[in-house]
Amino acid sequence: MNVSLRGVENEGRRHAAEQGQAVAWVESPLQMLCVVEAHHAGLLGSVTTVVPRAGLPALRMTRRELERLGLPDGLEFAEPAERVPRPGRVWAVGDAFSGRVQLALATALPGRTVLVDDGLATIRLLELLVARRPLLRARGTAGLGRKVLAAAAGFRLRTRRPTAFTALPVPAGLAEAVERTGVPLVRHDFAWLRAQPADRPPPERTVVLGTSLVRNGLIHRDRYLRWLERIDEPVAYFPHRREDPGDLDRVRRIAGLTVYDAGAPAEMTLRDLRPDQRVLSLPSTAVTSLRVLLSARGVRVEAVDVPDDWWTASAVPSLRSHLQLFAHEPHQPLTHDPGKVAP
Structure with missing residues (x-):
């Protein structure tokens, strides 16, 4: 089903108590922000622990800014880590192409998985889930071991029927295909962020x-x-x-x-x-x-x-x-000429 933001807020908060603690692993500033939005929408649990990947200055700066604004109730940051944390009853991740995440998908048993935005890679992830193909990035070449891990992670992720939480305008045909696989596609519009000074x-x-x-x-x-x-x-x-x-x-x-x-x-x-x-x-x-x-x-x-x-x-x-997928306004051709920047 294609779930609206209002619908997920009502449904998520109704089940928050039984979901218990959620664990989120983030490797980019956008992932971190979208985990905050997912927690605010009630999609994760009553308590969400966010574990940033260690060694990334952009994550430290984003965390500092989020804490300056004031975090939603029930959301807390753990110390940065090198390894993906043990999943909780709810597990939130952004980059399902990450080797760290794929290893966790293939070996751990989280109760429920929520996928948050990780740039345009989110669209490729949805396409591969629908096509039942290994979770490999669009660029680069992969060895045999990496391909086996990507195939195993894709299989485990599909069987868990994760929830996709996104602000991206997923093309209609892809959205319908995702929904037919039983994966809820939950849209959001940065409600928490828009409410902050x-x-x-x-x-x-x-x-x-x-x-x-x-x-x-x-x-x-x-x-x-x-x-x-x-x-x-x-x-x-x-x-x-x-x-x-x-x-x-x-x-x-x-x-x-x-x-x-x-x-x-x-x-x-x-x-x-x-x-x-x-x-x-x-x-x-x-x-x-x-x-x-x-x-x-x-x-x-x-x-x-x-x-x-x-x-x-x-x-x-x-x-x-x-x-170029999202370069144009929805349903409108782009007329902007990069060689002639309009005043």
């Missing part, structure tokens, strides 16, 4: 979200930097957490562009933009989530259509189409 937005009218596509070798660095240089107005630039420090040094030297080292997810730092501001971004999950957060405020969130000559040989056609 926000910091003052940057003064610049145009906000650009940084990208990891350059560091990942998927687009050419010079094309991207030239595009930034051609934005003929002051720009507030919020780096992607995986941007190369050397690339950021070059970005900082662009006249009229100010780099804001926020650290926390864009969903948290930019949720209070003014109606006269706009956001530009290459394809990313943040495009979708910021549209969810900012549409009521009248803020434009524009995705940049990546020209063919930006892509490197590493960006195979299937990966390009996957990355």
Whole structure:
């Protein structure tokens, strides 16, 4: 069934007492934020312990910001860990392609599994669950042992019929296929985050979200930097957490562009933009989530259509189409020309 946010809040809170303690393993800031939203919606349990993966500064900064805002009742953070914690009666994870998570899926017996958003990889995960294929990432090659683990994890996950908790606009055909497998698809709109006080937005009218596509070798660095240089107005630039420090040094030297080292997810730092501001971004999950957060405020969130000559040989056609999946507004073609940034 395709469950609304209101429906899951009622159902989740009704069963919260019997669910007992939930354990969440998070490996990215977005996963951490979405676990908080799932707990707030009543989807996890009366008590949720969040275990961050150790050694990731972005998780420390996101945790600090969440604690500054004030955590929902019943949610607590454990110390960062190297290993996936033993699942509770409810187990929440984001990256089901992670070797750590797959090993836990294949060997542990959590009572119920909740999948939270982990960027566009969430859509690939749903596609693979429906197709009954091993849980392997779109990029890279896997050895025999990794393929066996991915197949075992996929089988165990499907048999548990997990709940998918997402803010992404899952394509209608895929959503129907997911529901036919018996996996509840629960939508949310960052209700907890929207209710929290926000910091003052940057003064610049145009906000650009940084990208990891350059560091990942998927687009050419010079094309991207030239595009930034051609934005003929002051720009507030919020780096992607995986941007190369050397690339950021070059970005900082662009006249009229100010780099804001926020650290926390864009969903948290930019949720209070003014109606006269706009956001530009290459394809990313943040495009979708910021549209969810900012549409009521009248803020434009524009995705940049990546020209063919930006892509490197590493960006195979299937990966390009996957990355562009949420670049456009729903049901509307994108007319934005990255070479001509509209005023």
